[in-house]
Amino acid sequence: xxYPHPSHPRETVLxxxxxxxxxxxxxxxxxxRGGYQALEKALGMGRDAVIEEVKTSGIRGRGGAGFxxxxxxxxxxxxxxxxxxxxxxxxxGEPGTFKDREIMRWTPHAVIEGCAIxxxxxxxxxxxxxxxxxxxxxxxxxxxxLDEAYxxxxxxxxxxxxxxxxxxxxxxxxxxxxxxxxxALMNSIEGKRGNPRVKxxxxxxxxxxxxxxTINNVETxxxxxxxxTRGGAWYQSLSLSNPKSTGTKLFxxxxxxxxxxxxxxxxxxxxxDLLYDLAGGPRPGRKLTxxxxxxxxxxxxxxxxxxxxxxxxxxxxxxxxxxxxxGMIVYDDATDIVYQVMRLxxxxxxxxxxxxxxxxxxxxxxxxxxxxxxRGEGRNEDLDLLFDLGEQMTGKTICVLSDxxxxxxTSAIQKFRPDxxxxxxxxxxxxxx
Amino acid sequence: MSQAGPGTPAPSEPLPRLFExxxxxxxxxxxxxxxxxxxxxxxxxxxAQRRQGWISPAAMxxxxxxxxxxxxxVKGVVTFYTMYHQHPVGTHFVQVCTTSxxxxxxxxxxxxxxxxxxxxxxxxxxxxxxxxxxxxxxxxGACGFATPVLIDDDLIESxxxxxxxxxxxxxx
Numbered sequence: 001x002x003y004p005h006p007s008h009p010r011e012t013v014l015x016x017x018x019x020x021x022x023x024x025x026x027x028x029x030x031x032x033r034g035g036y037q038a039l040e041k042a043l044g045m046g047r048d049a050v051i052e053e054v055k056t057s058g059i060r061g062r063g064g065a066g067f068x069x070x071x072x073x074x075x076x077x078x079x080x081x082x083x084x085x086x087x088x089x090x091x092x093g094e095p096g097t098f099k100d101r102e103i104m105r106w107t108p109h110a111v112i113e114g115c116a117i118x119x120x121x122x123x124x125x126x127x128x129x130x131x132x133x134x135x136x137x138x139x140x141x142x143x144x145x146l147d148e149a150y151x152x153x154x155x156x157x158x159x160x161x162x163x164x165x166x167x168x169x170x171x172x173x174x175x176x177x178x179x180x181x182x183x184a185l186m187n188s189i190e191g192k193r194g195n196p197r198v199k200x201x202x203x204x205x206x207x208x209x210x211x212x213x214t215i216n217n218v219e220t221x222x223x224x225x226x227x228x229t230r231g232g233a234w235y236q237s238l239s240l241s242n243p244k245s246t247g248t249k250l251f252x253x254x255x256x257x258x259x260x261x262x263x264x265x266x267x268x269x270x271x272x273d274l275l276y277d278l279a280g281g282p283r284p285g286r287k288l289t290x291x292x293x294x295x296x297x298x299x300x301x302x303x304x305x306x307x308x309x310x311x312x313x314x315x316x317x318x319x320x321x322x323x324x325x326x327g328m329i330v331y332d333d334a335t336d337i338v339y340q341v342m343r344l345x346x347x348x349x350x351x352x353x354x355x356x357x358x359x360x361x362x363x364x365x366x367x368x369x370x371x372x373x374x375r376g377e378g379r380n381e382d383l384d385l386l387f388d389l390g391e392q393m394t395g396k397t398i399c400v401l402s403d404x405x406x407x408x409x410t411s412a413i414q415k416f417r418p419d420x421x422x423x424x425x426x427x428x429x430x431x432x433x
Numbered sequence: 434m435s436q437a438g439p440g441t442p443a444p445s446e447p448l449p450r451l452f453e454x455x456x457x458x459x460x461x462x463x464x465x466x467x468x469x470x471x472x473x474x475x476x477x478x479x480x481a482q483r484r485q486g487w488i489s490p491a492a493m494x495x496x497x498x499x500x501x502x503x504x505x506x507v508k509g510v511v512t513f514y515t516m517y518h519q520h521p522v523g524t525h526f527v528q529v530c531t532t533s534x535x536x537x538x539x540x541x542x543x544x545x546x547x548x549x550x551x552x553x554x555x556x557x558x559x560x561x562x563x564x565x566x567x568x569x570x571x572x573x574g575a576c577g578f579a580t581p582v583l584i585d586d587d588l589i590e591s592x593x594x595x596x597x598x599x600x601x602x603x604x605x
Binding site for chain 1: 466467469471472473474475476478479500502509510513514516517528531532533534536538570571572573574575576577578579583586588
């Protein structure tokens, strides 16, 4: 549902059914509503059957990369020669994204159940839920739910009384966007600086402490119990567009929009309807100008492009952007796009781990050039320089933080060049007195 | 992130030892959750900050000793993460999101109103009464509730410049 708004009839409410209802946090209530039946079922199915079911569902990673979750689980070694680990990525920090926060704070047992099923499937006895340090309330809620699950014997050395050990631990981050990158997150759990690692090896081969590790986003794991209960084929049938994008997706809509919130729709839903029907369209008297449909790291599209975009992985690619995390930032005609793009560049400069030169220097100089432009000191060649920088920042670093900065900045210049040229020409915003 | 600078009051009493009594037991329980001692570093630093308000050089040394790593290593980790305070901060530590989604909903006005209402001269600098330190932070992950403000461990949603004085009064 479009929390904090009432559910809209066009939503497909699966993960967000209990948003806003504090009762759902309680284990007894959650069990009455069907909780932990999927874990019970999974433990009786066998590990391979669970992985097959998730593969059949077609669910792709909801954190932003969109990799098929079942395939990822399938990469884990079948023979366990050293410990296997599960990580739940709850380091939600992508600007525009606030879905995992709501999943954790309203339905913590959905996260725990998803983690337990995944841990069982990949033969992990230990799982770590890495929650960003700023999420004080979600951490409190999740810890209380974990305590209840342990007290009831759902987790622990004899989980659900079925002779398997499943232990889950919350690991609190401490303020670093980059720890949402999977290998940086693993370093952070190991007690290190959150620097991303060179890949390969990928986590399924060498993740936490060099052992086979699977890492999934909160939303992906929260969907797993539904897949197990109702079947992969059922989940796979939830699609309005094409078979490569299945299930429901939470879209966090924010910025210049009348009704910001989390909306859950079936993959392939028209972006236009989401913006105007569900989220109420622009704020009074305003006109939408631009959208970043998948968080601050994906390319900008214009409002006109948004009106012909289908919300799935392929539909976003078709208009030159990405579905990303589903954190949708909306801009309107009151927004100074040049200033906001500078703020985004500043974000990436601040959050760069500084390992790679292209990123450390590239994000910082991108922000500085944009600041210079905003002061009215821009030179005509600065826009070309930003494109040049963007090229040097793309595909050349250990992780994609610098690529993300470049994608946001260069797409904004491409789509809204007159706004940037106004600063070059007049030293102030287009149309400003 | 900017931290408290000049003007920050120096702590008047010696800091308590870190890992004694309940805190020692808490750390021991944490150590059981990981295969290495080093993995307890972030949790141990959280305990240190909760007990002492910031991560002092002495705290880094104690954490290093407890986990069998060098002080330099601990410092390297502390300085990587923005939420560990490397200087004492005010009684209330206030983080305001000013990243684009909140920014275009008026976050900078919230920052200005907070500085005015608390008497803080500038961001990162503790107010003369020692009560407040305000910093801008990058994305608090509550973009649909612009502008979110984290006061100590309380996330306040949908703060506006107009609602700031009443909010500050609640924490006085």
